[in-house]
Amino acid sequence: MTIRRATAADSELLAEHRAAVWVETDHWTHAELQPQIPVWRDFFHRCMAEDSYAAFVAEQSGIAIGSGGLLVYLTIPRPGFGSDRAGRVQSVYVVPQARRRGVARAIVRHIVDLARRKNLTSLVLHPTEAARAMYAEFGFEPADEMMLRPLGD
Ligand SMILES: CC(C)(COP(=O)(O)OP(=O)(O)OC[C@H]1O[C@@H](n2cnc3c(N)ncnc32)[C@H](O)[C@@H]1OP(=O)(O)O)[C@@H](O)C(=O)NCCC(=O)NCCS
Numbered sequence: 289m290t291i292r293r294a295t296a297a298d299s300e301l302l303a304e305h306r307a308a309v310w311v312e313t314d315h316w317t318h319a320e321l322q323p324q325i326p327v328w329r330d331f332f333h334r335c336m337a338e339d340s341y342a343a344f345v346a347e348q349s350g351i352a353i354g355s356g357g358l359l360v361y362l363t364i365p366r367p368g369f370g371s372d373r374a375g376r377v378q379s380v381y382v383v384p385q386a387r388r389r390g391v392a393r394a395i396v397r398h399i400v401d402l403a404r405r406k407n408l409t410s411l412v413l414h415p416t417e418a419a420r421a422m423y424a425e426f427g428f429e430p431a432d433e434m435m436l437r438p439l440g441d
Pocket of ligand 1: 308309312313379380381382383386387388389390391392393394413414415416417418419421422
């Protein structure tokens with residue numbers, strides 16, 4: 289298995305993997321998400337070009353078996369820490385036939401290493417139950433936040 293940095297050419301794959309996460313972890317069907325796939329594809333394409341999104345693709349014999357991304361966004365610098373960027377781990381997905389072989393762990397390691405190299409102030413994520421133990425291994429801890437959504441409707 290190899291892990292490589294995603295390029296603009298992977299935008300469709302990343303969108304498909306994001307849809308697969310939603311199908312598996314929420315009430316959506318793949319058919320319902322079809323109209324959203326070009327939206328996600330274009331988002332990844334644009335944000336990778338702007339460097340506000342970075343993703344990694346895991347491959348086995350040249351076939352993509354998983355991916356995951358890092359969304360980088362503006363934040364207010366904390367006292368004693370000059371960076372004005374924070375990060376969010378997004379859309380970590382591994383195809384069912386490649387699971388429990390450490391693929392997600394390897395992807396997340398790349399994401400965390402990149403976040404450190406980018407000097408991000410913090411890295412957050414919304415874990416699924418299956419992924420919670422893995423994130424804890426990396427040092428992620430529960431954080432107390434509130435959320436109001438969807439504000440756009
Ligand atoms: C969650 C997911 C990414 C894990 O991928 P994976 O490649 O199988 O994960 P790994 O093999 O790297 O497992 C790392 C650790 O995560 C935990 N883990 C992974 N899958 C698990 C499961 N189904 N149940 C319980 N723990 C699990 C274990 O602690 C595991 O370590 P271990 O195998 O040494 O016990 C994959 O099942 C998936 O794509 N699920 C659907 C989408 C999703 O939930 N994404 C996570 C978004 S936060």
